[in-house]
Amino acid sequence: MKLTTRNKQFKFLKKHLEKKRDQLREEFEEKQSEAAKWVATRGLKVADLAQKGAKTVSAGIAAGTLLLSVGSATDRGIEPASETRKLSEGDYLASVKSNKDLQPLIKEGLAGRLPTSVRPLNESEEKGITNLLTEILNYKVTAELDGNRLNRNYGYIGGEQHLARYPGETLQAHFNTIEEAKLFGASGIAGRPGAFGYFAYGSNSLTNKEVKMEKYYVAVQTFASPGWGTKSGLVDWYKFRKVLVINPRTGQGVVATIADSGPAAWTGKSFGGSPEVMHYLGLGEGARKGDVLLFFIDDKNDKISYGAI
Structure with missing residues (x-):
């Protein structure tokens, strides 16, 4: 797959997910107005909470994966840092395209x-x-x-x-x-x-x-x-x-x-x-x-x- 094609797909998917995020945030603020007001009094935004929550969940998944893996990175003779990498656009698309x-x-x-x-x-x-x-x-x-x-x-x-x-x-x-x-x-x-x-x-x-x-x-x-x-x-x-x-x-x-x-x-x-x-x-x-x-x-x-x- 050409990189330009991946970029087009990634942008399309990113736009779709951002639209869905905005719709969910609007629904939350409409249906849970009291909760939204409470969040606002703490100097936060619903979007900020969603972002923080996503990072927390991602961190938990990553930690769990490492704990369940067989042997540590050091045991396998490699530096732990080399075990992690950023998902490429192509990897991301492949992970969601079911x-x-x-x-x-x-x-x-x-x-x-x-x-x-x-x-x-x-x-x-x-x-x-x-x-x-x-x-x-x-x-x-x-x-x-x-x-x-x-x-x-x-x-x-x-x-x-x-x-x-x-x-x-x-x-x-x-x-x-x-x-x-x-x-x-x-x-x-x-x-x-x-x-x-x-x-x-x-x-x-x-x-x-x-x-x-x-x-x-x-x-x-x-x-x-x-x-x-x-x-x-x-x-x-x-x-x-x-x-x-x-x-x-x-x-x-x-x-x-x-x-x-x-x-x-x-x-x-x-x-x-x-x-x-x-x-x-x-x-x-x-x-x-x-x-x-x-x-x-x-x-x-x-x-x-x-x-x-």
């Missing part, structure tokens, strides 16, 4: 950027949202790639069945574990390949990557995309194209692949998602439908893994 940390960043980052109704995004909205997601996730998220774009990037998604990964595959052979079968088996299997064909020639040639591709597949309305039917090579370009799907209501997201075409326009839905995609978007129960954002991922070297972000 799924639980990304979801609120995405959810709050998208707040105010989406239209009030579910409709196609305009150019300004697309740019603002894709720049935000690119900055948070540290890989390029875009509405247009290689001169190609979908008919829309914001719309309703509905749950789909599993796809047959190879000729003759049955639902019984589809899952690796009993837990997966219990969780996703009720959705059934289409018994056919998606619009772009099977993922493998047979069960013996099925790779782990192909298993993940079917597990995290989406259907998009290729038939309504610009240039479809007139621009050569689009079928091959869309085949197993990597995309990012985001539930803007929760911040949950999935890296998926385009493996089918649909749904039909009359359904009122713009996208379809595998049972696993719907599950990890938080849309796996009830109506199995919700509004999502869907964009291309520029991953020519195939470095971004499929699955929940």
